Amino acid sequence: MSEVKQPWTEHAFRYLGLFFICMMTFGSYYIYDIPSALTQDKIDTWYGVKEIKYSLLYAVYNFPNMVIVFFGGFLIDTVFGLKLGSIIFCCLVMTGQILFSISANSKTFWLALLGRTIFGLGGESLSVAQSTFCAAWFNGRNDLNLAFAITLGFSRIGSAVNFQVTPTLDNKFSLPTAVWFGAICCGISFVACIVLCFLDMARSRKDAANNPVIKNDPVSIKDITKFPKMVWLIFALVVFFYVPLFVFVSIGTQFFVNKFGTTSSFAGVLTSIPYYTAAPSPVIGFIIDRVGRNLSWMALSMILLVVAHSILGFTMVNPYVGMILMGFSYAIMAASIWPTIPALIPSSRLGTAYGLAFAFQNAAIALSGLLVNAILEKTNNNYYYTEAIFVGSAAIGLLIVVLLILIDLKEKKLNIPSQDMKDNIKLLNKQSEPLLSEQSSINNNQEITY
Numbered sequence: 001m002s003e004v005k006q007p008w009t010e011h012a013f014r015y016l017g018l019f020f021i022c023m024m025t026f027g028s029y030y031i032y033d034i035p036s037a038l039t040q041d042k043i044d045t046w047y048g049v050k051e052i053k054y055s056l057l058y059a060v061y062n063f064p065n066m067v068i069v070f071f072g073g074f075l076i077d078t079v080f081g082l083k084l085g086s087i088i089f090c091c092l093v094m095t096g097q098i099l100f101s102i103s104a105n106s107k108t109f110w111l112a113l114l115g116r117t118i119f120g121l122g123g124e125s126l127s128v129a130q131s132t133f134c135a136a137w138f139n140g141r142n143d144l145n146l147a148f149a150i151t152l153g154f155s156r157i158g159s160a161v162n163f164q165v166t167p168t169l170d171n172k173f174s175l176p177t178a179v180w181f182g183a184i185c186c187g188i189s190f191v192a193c194i195v196l197c198f199l200d201m202a203r204s205r206k207d208a209a210n211n212p213v214i215k216n217d218p219v220s221i222k223d224i225t226k227f228p229k230m231v232w233l234i235f236a237l238v239v240f241f242y243v244p245l246f247v248f249v250s251i252g253t254q255f256f257v258n259k260f261g262t263t264s265s266f267a268g269v270l271t272s273i274p275y276y277t278a279a280p281s282p283v284i285g286f287i288i289d290r291v292g293r294n295l296s297w298m299a300l301s302m303i304l305l306v307v308a309h310s311i312l313g314f315t316m317v318n319p320y321v322g323m324i325l326m327g328f329s330y331a332i333m334a335a336s337i338w339p340t341i342p343a344l345i346p347s348s349r350l351g352t353a354y355g356l357a358f359a360f361q362n363a364a365i366a367l368s369g370l371l372v373n374a375i376l377e378k379t380n381n382n383y384y385y386t387e388a389i390f391v392g393s394a395a396i397g398l399l400i401v402v403l404l405i406l407i408d409l410k411e412k413k414l415n416i417p418s419q420d421m422k423d424n425i426k427l428l429n430k431q432s433e434p435l436l437s438e439q440s441s442i443n444n445n446q447e448i449t450y
């Protein structure tokens, strides 16, 4: 297909939208790790609670999201729409953090848990909305991978900044001030979300004028049974990649103190390296937009993750080496995996698809987090077993990518030059809406391939 040159105003408009897409989740990424940045000891002393209760501040976020985030995505596609859905999820995030801040003033632990629960009801679904916005604004353009990479890189800077700002505010002023600052960040994200919704109205009008589609295709929960097998393999890969990353990060500080004898503040610096190295992710996204072949990049990322955990778990090599490799692995995966979903699923069902991916991810992180902590407790902090789990998980992830590459030799959807992938996405969205409605009214048993 021939390439039509876009005017610079069109690019400027898309990148203005992208700025607000990034800002919309800045607050939620910032506040997620506030308990960890304050440290368990401080939280326990402040609220007068014991260890197990501290972990509840994370559990109340992750456990409901085994289910909630899937419905969040589905509701975006069916009831709320993207704009109203984002506003509702942003409100939940902000309300949750305000309650957490009030609990910090009143030293009421149950209120802190309520706040984190309400944050969880909105936090993951807001990330689904963010990915769906990103796909809506950049589908069919040359810079889809770059846009996803900028979004994640920016969000992760939010996570990393929290680890510096929260302890500083806590030391200089007080613990409640540090927590309220998180609420202010959520307020800024809420305003960004409102601005984005206005911009998105203009974007929808422009896109509808350029690519008119016949909208007669109600989204149903049963549609997930028609998702192609490649997208299920992508969901599996999300699980096997993020478990060795996020679960490791959650025990990282203690790991470095125990295994390498570092101070806890230096251990914190080491642990946050993968979040900082997400910053060059846009550069990688830019390269992938030029060369395409997302699956090959994902294979490289999985290899780096296997090597990183093998070095960290089974050698005494300087921990910077393993953590920087893990960071590169994350930067590459963040830029290459999320844009593959719009290449397999039409825009009208992207909320559901991202919702499913995050639901599996949350379930896996919550359950394996419990398993890993139980193993550490039973083995008196022997990290050999937990690192074996992380290496095993990354190795399974690598096998899944190899399987995807083999399937794609025939399907030619994901490991192809970027121009071909872009053309496929345009075709998928042009065809899917009339195609789905026609097919489902003709024969409900007939398989529909997106």
Ligand SMILES: NCCCC[C@H](N)C(=O)NCC(=O)O
Pocket (backbone or CB within 6 Å): 028, 029, 032, 123, 124, 127, 152, 334, 358, 361
């Ligand atoms: N509060 C943390 C948001 C996580 C969002 C989502 N589950 C996710 O993992 N996104 C991809 C990423 O790399 O952050």
